[in-house]
Amino acid sequence: MKLKGAEILLHCLQEEDVDTIFGYPGGAVLPIYDALYNSNIRHILARHEQGAGHAADGYARATGKVGVCLATSGPGATNLVTAITTAYMDSIPLVCFTGQVGTSLIGRDAFQEADITGITLPITKHNYLVERTEDLRDIIKEAFYIARTNRPGPVVIDLPKDVMDNEIDFEPNGKKEVNIKGYRVMKGYNAGQIINAVEMIKQAKRPVIYAGGGVVASEAADELRELAEKRHIPVTMTLMGLGAYPGNKPLSLGMLGMHGTRYANYAVSECDLLIAIGARFDDRVTSKIETFAPKAKIIHIDVDAAEIGKNVSVNVPIVGQVKEVLQAINAKIDGVNEGHHKEWLETVERWKDEYPLRYASDPEGRLMPQHIIEKIYELTNGEAIIATEVGQNQMWAAHYYKLKEPRTLLTSGGLGTMGYGFPAAIGAKVAHPDKPVIDIAGDGSIQMNIQELAVAVEYKLPVIICILNNHFLGMVRQWQGLFYEGRYSYTDMSHQPDFVKLAEAYGAMGIRIKEYAEVEPAIRKALASTDKPVVLDFWVAREADVYPMVPSGSSLFDMLGGD
């Protein structure tokens, strides 16, 4: 049968089980939008391409499926760049379609032409410029395969307008298997290293598991839990790993690193065996690398061989799918009773008792941001999907919302993208309409993609935006206070819109909260909204800081605050 490129594109999306895409129209993608006009694929209209990209990312994180977004050529494509980089840094599977000028115009600086495959070279797992309509199906198939397998990541497909317009003979049932010479899905592992790892775990007297986003990506939370619980090994998680092990369980140490808990950082610093699973020894985790886990032997499990030995040298490297490797280890190791390394567990418990996460109250009696997160945790029973922006809001969410399940935290860990959380929350809400989805925001970052309120209103998505409004770019202000003699250079955000009126202008609900007594009723009211988004504008203590923290360049055990 004869089909246009754009129709083939949509057919191929359905072959990949894509039912929802996030996008924004424009000249070069007119043929695609024309095909979408009477398609079964649900298209969510963003208000900025960056919003579409982050929404696809949030959808992917919340479901484990590949997120799909669509933008026009030139500025549409370049507006996706931050979203693509965000997904790349956090290994999130995305396929991003960009329009392109016609093939005869490429390279001539045509209207709305940008070299998006060139621009996205270092921020994608792979990218394609489709030059012939005949190549479309194979490329789309490859792109989805590459995006979701091994270490996931974003793939860009650039679609010239004529390639979408051309009509060719197309066999709808002619689906083929993917075969890429230079790309194989990782299978198996080095059996000898599994034995070494098992032996090391048996010998360990003070073991700690350090779990990262790879556990979530590999859907290996159950296997992680089995290992931790049958050997009574405390588990600390990176920001990307939160939820991989339930944060409310006794073995959980919460997050480690620069804003980790004291007990997690102490445990890593004192342990004799560190089991790193799907984590990459990032500088926000290790801080001063020379003194990271100084007493430990290290087992490092990762699907990406390039991560092993990149930042630290390890004793037992295991390259493989995290889930498969953990299954192999679990099969070879017996459970022990709680007395197995009693002293170590007691030490860890003592640190937990001595240095819990805590905060003082504000001298002027203003709301403490940490209290708000605790309330949200309580009122949602820890079962909401939490998105965050970047900065203090993100760290407080990581500290006080003790996630129980993987894929319930949407946060820009690697790139640290302000403006990520709200569109990501929209993507998650589209995927999970029955779950509460809450974006923990700051007054700075929420203004970076606030236009997406129109999307949440249009599609009746009751996402809750919880602004911890301190009228500052809080995290930068905190550093200025600590390391730049309190010179608050351009971090004062007192000039800001009235967020309640702004919400209402978009057709959303807005509530301002200044008193403790108003906190719970406001959150309850927001959770009860079934058809419109709610902006909760909490006016919080202006100069609350995130503690504890490791100043950059210091060792993990040299922490400020929280003692």
Added chain:
Amino acid sequence: MARVNRHILAVTVENRPGVLTRVTTLFRRRGYNIESLAVGTTEIPSISRMTIEVEGDDQIIEQVTKQLYKLVDVIKIVDITEERSVDRELVLIKVKADTNVRAEIVQIVEIFRARIVDIGRNTLIIEATGDSGKISAIEDSLKPFGIVELVRTGKIAMVRGATRP
């Protein structure tokens, strides 16, 4: 300190537009330095071969190799530094050569088994192939006469015997 060595990587890649950019972008982005690079097609038209010379300690070379492997268009990488291999470079040198030094230059050319490929009024172009040491030696020998222009191809290399990378 780990020992810094020069390594020769034989990299088999898909013969597609943009593959060279992908490889060089990776080197730039990760801060590795390419000492020399030669690219050409192989006996299979859809596959190209890059010979990349890179300097670094073992850890850097390991990272370079692993990162290269992550490129979808990279099919295979072999570090042939340690293997018994033949490596060659080609150089063209335009050297000042008026009549009273020509004989001397011709003698140098013969010693190095190089060739004169162009004779101008006051210059000669000399072509030489060999390993890097030989190329540098001929360059040094011709320097006193005055080198007008010099261009080297970068190294290409192949493992001896029946093995293929």
